[in-house]
Amino acid sequence: MIEFSNELFITLVFLSLCVFMALIRVVRGPTAPDRVVGLDTINTIVIVGMVVFGAAFDEVIYIDVAIVYALLSFISTLFIAKYLEGGRF
Amino acid sequence: MVFEIIIYILLGIGVFFNILAGVGLLRFPDVYTRLHAGTKCTTFGSIFICGSVVLIGLKMWYQGSTDGSVLAIHTVGALLAILITNPTGAHAIARAAHRSGVMPVGAVVDDLQGKTVKKTGKKKTKGAKKKGVKK
Numbered sequence: 001m002i003e004f005s006n007e008l009f010i011t012l013v014f015l016s017l018c019v020f021m022a023l024i025r026v027v028r029g030p031t032a033p034d035r036v037v038g039l040d041t042i043n044t045i046v047i048v049g050m051v052v053f054g055a056a057f058d059e060v061i062y063i064d065v066a067i068v069y070a071l072l073s074f075i076s077t078l079f080i081a082k083y084l085e086g087g088r089f
Numbered sequence: 090m091v092f093e094i095i096i097y098i099l100l101g102i103g104v105f106f107n108i109l110a111g112v113g114l115l116r117f118p119d120v121y122t123r124l125h126a127g128t129k130c131t132t133f134g135s136i137f138i139c140g141s142v143v144l145i146g147l148k149m150w151y152q153g154s155t156d157g158s159v160l161a162i163h164t165v166g167a168l169l170a171i172l173i174t175n176p177t178g179a180h181a182i183a184r185a186a187h188r189s190g191v192m193p194v195g196a197v198v199d200d201l202q203g204k205t206v207k208k209t210g211k212k213k214t215k216g217a218k219k220k221g222v223k224k
Contacts, residue, residue, distance in 0.1 A: 014104045015104070024115060025114045034120055055145050081181035
């Protein structure tokens, strides 16, 4: 398991690099939908990172947390999109 | 040994596509092209990374640990959640961006100018059509 853990930790380093690049877009996006796009990308990468963490530490409960986080981030994305659209809720 | 090589290749493909999503999010000039990069590449990369985690779980299960099967099945559940929710969210963001008035970067004419009708406007057009038919 230890030699797998090294590979998975290198993967996690690159995934955190992706989160940092999306965070730059969230900070300096010109319009509001740009920031929402960056936030959606960060959510998906965090879900994948939780799955990789669950495999690296050999804990199944992290993957359940990832499933719940996926559904909640989907609801939050739909809510922000509805707010930008300007319609009634 | 072959199993480990397959796992490394799948992890490499997934990480490559996720980094491509980050670079595209930084370099593209427009909301819609950024959405294209940030959603599709992330979905495609997460398929491969979750596939490698499923293979790790199957290998653990083959070696005699019962935790491995639970790891594989729950990872498939997380992958299904990503595959269902990610394109739907991208569609909602694109529709919201178009309705809030953001144009593509080189666009001159908006073809969908009056075609995306909201719910309050839809009823009025229906009633007008019926009146026109009766007359």
